[in-house]
Amino acid sequence: MEPSAKPEPKKINLERVEMSKQAPEVRRQNFDEVAFGYTAEEAMAEASRCLDCKKPGCVANCPVEINIPAFIRAIKAGDFAEGIRIIRQKNCLPAVTGRVCPQEEQCEGGCVFAKKHGSIAIGRLERFLADWEANQGESMQNVQKPQVTGFKVAVIGGGPAGLTVAGDLIQLGHSVTVYEALHKVGGVLVYGIPEFRLPKKIVRREVEYLKNLGVEMVENYIIGKTRTVDSLLEEYDAIFIGSGAGLPWFMDIPGNNLNGVYSANEYLTRMNLMKGYTFPSVQTPIKQHKRVAVIGGGNVAMDCARTALRLGGEAHIVYRRSRDELPARLEEVENAEEEGVIFDFLTLPTACIGNENAWVTGLACKKMELGEPDASGRRSPIPIPDSDYVMPVDAIIYAIGNSPNPLIPATTPDLTVGRKGNIDAEEATGKTSKTKVWAGGDVVTGAATVILAMGAGRKAARDIHAYLQSLPGK
Ligand SMILES: Cc1cc2nc3c(=O)[nH]c(=O)nc-3n(C[C@H](O)[C@H](O)[C@H](O)COP(=O)(O)OP(=O)(O)OC[C@H]3O[C@@H](n4cnc5c(N)ncnc54)[C@H](O)[C@@H]3O)c2cc1C
Numbered sequence: 001m002e003p004s005a006k007p008e009p010k011k012i013n014l015e016r017v018e019m020s021k022q023a024p025e026v027r028r029q030n031f032d033e034v035a036f037g038y039t040a041e042e043a044m045a046e047a048s049r050c051l052d053c054k055k056p057g058c059v060a061n062c063p064v065e066i067n068i069p070a071f072i073r074a075i076k077a078g079d080f081a082e083g084i085r086i087i088r089q090k091n092c093l094p095a096v097t098g099r100v101c102p103q104e105e106q107c108e109g110g111c112v113f114a115k116k117h118g119s120i121a122i123g124r125l126e127r128f129l130a131d132w133e134a135n136q137g138e139s140m141q142n143v144q145k146p147q148v149t150g151f152k153v154a155v156i157g158g159g160p161a162g163l164t165v166a167g168d169l170i171q172l173g174h175s176v177t178v179y180e181a182l183h184k185v186g187g188v189l190v191y192g193i194p195e196f197r198l199p200k201k202i203v204r205r206e207v208e209y210l211k212n213l214g215v216e217m218v219e220n221y222i223i224g225k226t227r228t229v230d231s232l233l234e235e236y237d238a239i240f241i242g243s244g245a246g247l248p249w250f251m252d253i254p255g256n257n258l259n260g261v262y263s264a265n266e267y268l269t270r271m272n273l274m275k276g277y278t279f280p281s282v283q284t285p286i287k288q289h290k291r292v293a294v295i296g297g298g299n300v301a302m303d304c305a306r307t308a309l310r311l312g313g314e315a316h317i318v319y320r321r322s323r324d325e326l327p328a329r330l331e332e333v334e335n336a337e338e339e340g341v342i343f344d345f346l347t348l349p350t351a352c353i354g355n356e357n358a359w360v361t362g363l364a365c366k367k368m369e370l371g372e373p374d375a376s377g378r379r380s381p382i383p384i385p386d387s388d389y390v391m392p393v394d395a396i397i398y399a400i401g402n403s404p405n406p407l408i409p410a411t412t413p414d415l416t417v418g419r420k421g422n423i424d425a426e427e428a429t430g431k432t433s434k435t436k437v438w439a440g441g442d443v444v445t446g447a448a449t450v451i452l453a454m455g456a457g458r459k460a461a462r463d464i465h466a467y468l469q470s471l472p473g474k
Helices: 040-047 068-076 080-088 094-100 122-136 160-170 200-213 229-233 264-273 299-310 330-339 407-411 450-470
Strands: 152-156 175-179 216-218 238-241 261-263 291-295 314-318 342-344 347-354 360-373 379-383 389-392 395-398 437-439
Touching (some): 080 094, 152 160, 160 175, 160 238, 160 450, 229 238
Parallel strands (some): 152 175, 175 216
């Protein structure tokens, strides 16, 4: 008799399914999105790598606690509607977070495959489901309206923190109005992150979703100028402040007032929100610089350099440490390198240099070397004597950080702020020192990430809801 054949072990596709993107030489000529996203077949192949762990490290690392294994199971089964339904229970901006979250540090960092073979591409799968949903064009009509409570909440700032609060509270039956200072809701998602990383139509889609749920959006409305927090309190039962960290930092060096010196905020707002790059079809021209120095090494610096490149200039990243210490996401550094951004590592700017008409002509710099690790664990840069030189450039962009704008604290009595101007708020609830006022996102933490802002919004929404439930009904 033939020995019984051993069953074939179940094969798991170990290697990550790559996502196709525009070739570097093509994409550096346009502002279209760099990455194309997975097809349904690619998404199902990638989902099939998931081991569906009993104690999923991915969920533990997700600030908004999405049931990641469940949505991946749904993709594996080809049930995309169920997949997006699971995500939307916890995340009102999946098309955004699927694109810009630092997944390698969060969900994907907790994956058992992270060290070998590459973690499951959770962000790409999330993006796939959100884009699939958008292509169905149905989801917004399917939303069930909750019973109306009669309570009114004002949200200050239409960034990820404010939009999360709005999305969570409207679904609990409260009436929500978002007040946004700029002419478009979305926060950094529309004025900061460039079109080639996060197309504006995607943010618009997510904002429309909230509007369909019943959230009222009031644009061009600056709280602290058009109306104060105290005046809002006369009309609303609770207020959430999610006004972000939009006040740019500059180095204390000569020449900052020259023409051609920008903050990243100004440069990116002109380019992204005001679409300077499509002039003359929009009336917001931006100067086309030939050689641009971007000071900084984070995501914001990469965005500025890659934008300058797309405008036809040569773009330099000037960073005082080495490549290993760059705070930007590796994916963005690699994208910038592929596109031709030039990295000037171990370089410290010492002055902005200008001509007789006060236009920038160069950036004076000093070369550095790395010394011992500092308090942050990163090796500190030390100047090399007699290494000064001038880099010829016609624009300098500061991308070294931001802090919250002082307008709201300055016009709101009883609201306490920390040393750097951040509003003090309890981490677990977002409660501030002022009764009926909550805060969260960058205005509390300083410049951080989209998902952390959303996580803070979620906690505050939960606490605001608990507070409203404790009040006599309306
Ligand atoms: C260029 C750039 C690239 C980035 N890239 C990434 C990335 O890849 N991944 C990532 O996770 N994070 C990234 N970040 C960080 C991330 O975008 C922020 O951490 C996040 O947007 C913070 O959300 P928020 O809601 O707290 O604030 P914001 O997004 O800043 O939104 C605050 C909103 O409040 C409005 N506002 C301010 N003051 C008032 C007022 N007085 N009245 C009414 N409205 C007001 C502002 O106009 C703004 O719309 C990036 C940031 C920048 C600048």
